[in-house]
Amino acid sequence: xxxxxxxxxxxxxxxxxxxxxxxxxxxxxxxxxxxxxxxxxxxxxxxxxxxxxxxxxxxxxxxxxxxxxxxxxxxxxxxxxxxxxxxxxxxxxxxxxxxxxxxxxxxxxxxxxxxxxxxxxxxxxxxxxxxxxxxxxxxxxxxxxxxxxxxxxxxxxxxxxxxxxxxxxxxxxxxxxxxxxxxxxxxxxxxxxxxxxxxxxxxxxxxxxxxxxxxxxxxxxxxxxxxxxxxxxxxxxxxxxxxxxxxxxxxx
Amino acid sequence: xxxxxxxxxxxxxxxxxxxxxxxxxxxxxxxxxxxxxxxxxxxxxxxxxxxxxxxxxxxxxxxxxxxxxxxxxxxxxxxxxxxxxxxxxxxxxxxxxxxxxxxxxxxxxxxxxxxxxxxxxxxxxxxxxxxxxxxxxxxxxxxxxxxxxxxxxxxxxxxxxxxxxxxxxxxxxxxxxxxxxxxxxxxxxxxxxxxxxxxxxxxxxxxxxxxxxxxxxxxxxxxxxxxxxxxxxxxxxxxxxxxxxxxxxxxx
DNA sequence: AGAGATTTGTCCGTATGTATA
DNA sequence: ATATACATACGGACAAATCTC
Numbered sequence: 241x242x243x244x245x246x247x248x249x250x251x252x253x254x255x256x257x258x259x260x261x262x263x264x265x266x267x268x269x270x271x272x273x274x275x276x277x278x279x280x281x282x283x284x285x286x287x288x289x290x291x292x293x294x295x296x297x298x299x300x301x302x303x304x305x306x307x308x309x310x311x312x313x314x315x316x317x318x319x320x321x322x323x324x325x326x327x328x329x330x331x332x333x334x335x336x337x338x339x340x341x342x343x344x345x346x347x348x349x350x351x352x353x354x355x356x357x358x359x360x361x362x363x364x365x366x367x368x369x370x371x372x373x374x375x376x377x378x379x380x381x382x383x384x385x386x387x388x389x390x391x392x393x394x395x396x397x398x399x400x401x402x403x404x405x406x407x408x409x410x411x412x413x414x415x416x417x418x419x420x421x422x423x424x425x426x427x428x429x430x431x432x433x434x435x436x437x438x439x440x441x442x443x444x445x446x447x448x449x450x451x452x453x454x455x456x457x458x459x460x461x462x463x464x465x466x467x468x469x470x471x472x473x474x475x476x477x478x479x480x481x482x483x484x485x486x487x488x489x490x491x492x
Numbered sequence: 493x494x495x496x497x498x499x500x501x502x503x504x505x506x507x508x509x510x511x512x513x514x515x516x517x518x519x520x521x522x523x524x525x526x527x528x529x530x531x532x533x534x535x536x537x538x539x540x541x542x543x544x545x546x547x548x549x550x551x552x553x554x555x556x557x558x559x560x561x562x563x564x565x566x567x568x569x570x571x572x573x574x575x576x577x578x579x580x581x582x583x584x585x586x587x588x589x590x591x592x593x594x595x596x597x598x599x600x601x602x603x604x605x606x607x608x609x610x611x612x613x614x615x616x617x618x619x620x621x622x623x624x625x626x627x628x629x630x631x632x633x634x635x636x637x638x639x640x641x642x643x644x645x646x647x648x649x650x651x652x653x654x655x656x657x658x659x660x661x662x663x664x665x666x667x668x669x670x671x672x673x674x675x676x677x678x679x680x681x682x683x684x685x686x687x688x689x690x691x692x693x694x695x696x697x698x699x700x701x702x703x704x705x706x707x708x709x710x711x712x713x714x715x716x717x718x719x720x721x722x723x724x725x726x727x728x729x730x731x732x733x734x735x736x737x738x739x740x741x742x743x744x
Numbered sequence: 745a746g747a748g749a750t751t752t753g754t755c756c757g758t759a760t761g762t763a764t765a
Numbered sequence: 766a767t768a769t770a771c772a773t774a775c776g777g778a779c780a781a782a783t784c785t786c
Contacts, residue, residue, distance in 0.1 A: 294690060550751095
């Protein structure tokens with residue numbers, strides 16, 4: 241077996257056994273070199289393996305530490321049961337705030353509007369011609385000022401044009417998209433979701449402040465009204481901060 | 493910016509633009525060294541970045557290729573709507589086969605039974621004392637002889653003891669666990685699911701034949717009957733082969 | 745079947761840069 | 766300011782898998 245894999249195996253076992261507790265520092269590179277009697281490059285490759293597995297973080301000047309993760313449960317069908325959140329406070333430039341206990345703990349949402357021509361992928365989903373106008377709404381959710389989720393939601397521009405829904409100044413994220421659509425006479429009667437996971441692109445990783453070895457949970461959601469796709473929403477969430485929850489009462 | 497990141501950026505852009513199509517080979521290391529005029533180690537680090545992003549595979553002697561992924565949609569609540577699969581054919585040693593078109597295309601399930609004392613984590617979920625006997629059933633699903641999913645399902649041993657459910661020889665995976673539980677008088681009335689993603693351990697990666705840069709989709713499911721947890725099932729699926737699907741008809 | 749070329753994998757050593765304590 | 770820590774980069778050597786002729 242390769243030496244760097246040996247390093248990774250030994251250190252991984254120690255982490256999983258709790259020998260190095262969560263948040264604690266691992267021995268420094270010079271220490272590990274002395275312990276294993278391998279070249280520095282070899283030891284570093286072993287550490288790289290653990291970094292890519294999401295088990296450790298390494299910071300220049302600070303050392304290598306065991307990563308600790310706690311996930312928040314995010315109810316998948318929240319949007320269905322959502323009673324409107326009236327605790328909402330509009331700040332400025334599409335920034336909204338919820339749960340006003342303390343400034344740091346507040347949940348915030350930043351929203352950007354954008355009209356674009358449908359690229360091929362989206363055109364296929366909507367079953368429209370490529371280039372047709374779509375309204376893109378981009379939501380960035382922050383908890384404790386840390387980005388936890390990015391949602392890109394697309395609506396047919398000619399469906400919302402002239403309605404309050406197409407107007408950023410009327411945005412009320414606490415209401416939910418389906419309630420918004422209902423207000424313009426569109427009743428969503430079917431939802432199709434695809435849940436996938438993949439590694440983030442570098443852009444996504446920096447936007448969401450993700451560490452190495454952290455996958456992205458992706459929720460691709462299509463809302464239909466009378467067989468027609470009326471809303472497409474892609475939600476990206478770092479898997480080390482959020483897990484999806486789904487509770488089903490079978491008695492109904 | 494670091495040189496190895498430059499290499500990664502340039503090659504990533506070419507992959508995403510389609511300059512190197514899916515399945516095609518990238519230029520060999522010597523070629524890239526000549527193009528970028530960097531050291532071999534630097535070029536290789538750039539390639540390592542793309543490998544961890546799941547964009548490429550590299551094989552000794554064969555070269556580096558653009559990875560292509562096609563996922564199968566796996567309905568999350570399949571278990572609820574499942575009509576019993578009577579196309580089931582029992583092979584031997586807990587191996588079952590479905591869809592008998594061709595040998596290679598057949599879906600197979602390998603099943604192993606095991607009785608163990610509940611470790612702390614499971615004891616907490618079941619709300620029992622650690623060490624209490626649990627029946628572990630381990631299902632490995634294979635499609636085209638490739639493992640696509642591993643499920644570890646746990647039942648209270650004293651609930652199934654003496655019933656057909658506790659007996660490997662009576663295993664009928666096509667029936668589904670809930671139908672099986674019903675047959676011993678336990679009616680599941682609530683299901684709670686947690687969906688997460690993480691990088692696989694090396695053991696999991698080899699068992700599921702996963703390439704680098706591929707996360708694992710994890711479905712942790714608890715079945716309750718009258719407020720009591722009666723079944724815990726963890727399902728591991730490679731995210732490059734399977735996506736979870738959830739279709740909701742809102743008209744009910 | 746076999747020999748050689750090609751390609752990636754592993755490991756060593758060394759030097760320098762840069763962030764943190 | 767100094768020491769410690771990790772990050773990046775270069776160069777060289779050999780091993781192992783694959784492909785080609």
